[in-house]
Amino acid sequence: MKASAFSYIRPTTIDDALALLAQYGEQAKVLSGGQSLMPALNLRLSAPEWLVDIGGLSDLRTIAVSRGLLRIGALARHVDVLKSADVAEHAPLLADAMVHVAHPAIRNKGTMGGNLAHADPASEMPACMIALDAVIVVRSRAGERRLQARDFFIGIYETALAAEELLVAVEIPVANQNSVRFFHEYARRNGDYAIVGLAASATLDGGSFADLRLGFFAVGDRPLLATAARHLIGRPVTAAMLAEAQAALEAELDPQEDQQAPVAMRKHLARQLLALCVATLLGRADLEARRSA
Amino acid sequence: MTAPVAVSLTVNGERIDAQVLPRLNLADFLREHLGLTGTHVGCEHGVCGACTVRVDGDIVRACLLLAVQTHNASVETIEGLSDSGEVADLQAAFCNRNALQCGYCTPGMLMAAQDLLRQNAAPDRAQIREHLSGNYCRCTGYHAIIDAVEATALARRGEQP
Incomplete structure (x- = not known):
């Protein structure tokens, strides 16, 4: 199908963009890379009166590191993140995850800000952001707000972003030498939406987890920072602890049934992913045997 | 409100100046305005890849890009790549x-x-x-x-x- 008619405006400064969003409010949609918005327009799931194309705001394209934070501008494309030396060094989880985001032709246009603002619960990047304890920086004419990633995602395609606000960047604490990460998703085909996925970031202390942040996706209406991780922190992980964590995880999941998978299958796969993650990060093949438990 | 917008771009090395409606996607612009029907339209929502073209050297989905977004861009289609022998x-x-x-x-x-x-x-x-x-x-x-x-x-x- 074809998009219904809309008016188009391409501001050249962030201030102009914010003024337009303040003026048009809910009547406007922000066009970034368009890789989620354009399908929605073409399928007529969305029919805004105005498109505010922020593609010309080159200030928002930067990826840079300073004072212990990796800052990724909203307009950094997926391919830029995938190829960034700073990302590879300071937030390698993002590069691991990015190869699972759609396909090369989509990654050449899709942007970090667009992906996060779209807030698809099956999307990889939101889960990475909660796993990495990122801060999402949003701006309006009234000023800037900084939101914890786990507070930013509030429902299916729903975020804490107000109509007059623009997501301008995401800030991620840089990985330290004890940081390890895990990314895996189950998908039917390369580039498909995940059936269930897990982006995890951990700090190791000897053979134990000093910290473990588990960002599950496609398991509910938003990415989930699993509190089940508390069962695995601070002491050597045993099979019994892992089983306890798996049970706790299952209790906090609220997956949807769709054409890809029923609820029970998603819960089963999430338990499997947890075991695979713990076994992989700790180098403990014995724990992976718990996968099918 | 939804008036045509002026765009200038190059398509396969040739300068194009056109007036396009904002809603027009690049695939339809190439096919219907320029007669370059080698770019195919399949799903129209970015899934099938039939409309893949190059913009500023990178492959993209022409159905997920508005023609107005290609202002000042260099677009290459299959006609360009086959005519040049690439x-x-x-x-x-x-x-x-x-x-x-x-x-x-x-x-x-x-x-x-x-x-x-x-x-x-x-x-x-x-x-x-x-x-x-x-x-x-x-x-x-x-x-x-x-x-x-x-x-x-x-x-x-x-x-x-």
Whole structure:
């Protein structure tokens, strides 16, 4: 199908963009890379009166590191993140995850800000952001707000972003030498939406987890920072602890049934992913045997 | 409100000035305004890859890009790549290997395959599959397409298949 008619405006400064969003409010949609918005327009799931194309705001394209934070501008494309030396060094989880985001032709246009603002619960990047304890920086004419990633995602395609606000960047604490990460998703085909996925970031202390942040996706209406991780922190992980964590995880999941998978299958796969993650990060093949438990 | 917008761009090296409605996507602009019907339109929501073109050197989905977004951009379509001879060997390999039947996906396949070969002169079969995973073919079952891309890569490196 074809998009219904809309008016188009391409501001050249962030201030102009914010003024337009303040003026048009809910009547406007922000066009970034368009890789989620354009399908929605073409399928007529969305029919805004105005498109505010922020593609010309080159200030928002930067990826840079300073004072212990990796800052990724909203307009950094997926391919830029995938190829960034700073990302590879300071937030390698993002590069691991990015190869699972759609396909090369989509990654050449899709942007970090667009992906996060779209807030698809099956999307990889939101889960990475909660796993990495990122801060999402949003701006309006009234000023800037900084939101914890786990507070930013509030429902299916729903975020804490107000109509007059623009997501301008995401800030991620840089990985330290004890940081390890895990990314895996189950998908039917390369580039498909995940059936269930897990982006995890951990700090190791000897053979134990000093910290473990588990960002599950496609398991509910938003990415989930699993509190089940508390069962695995601070002491050597045993099979019994892992089983306890798996049970706790299952209790906090609220997956949807769709054409890809029923609820029970998603819960089963999430338990499997947890075991695979713990076994992989700790180098403990014995724990992976718990996968099918 | 929804008045036409002036755009200037180059398409296959030729300067184009046009007035386009904001809602017009690049694929329809190429096909209906410029008569470049080699860019095919399949799903119109970014899934099938039939409309793959190059914009400023990168492959993109022409159905997920508005014509107005290509202002000042350089667009290359399958007509440009085949007229210049850039993909002549790839096209020949597709014919030799029966890597097409109805041909609907072929322009997009060629764009994506050439994009891979420009970035990686020696891709293995898994890398070829990954790079073409966003391009659907309903005829061939893909094996012949992978064969054709692999054979072209080998030939460009001066190696025997």
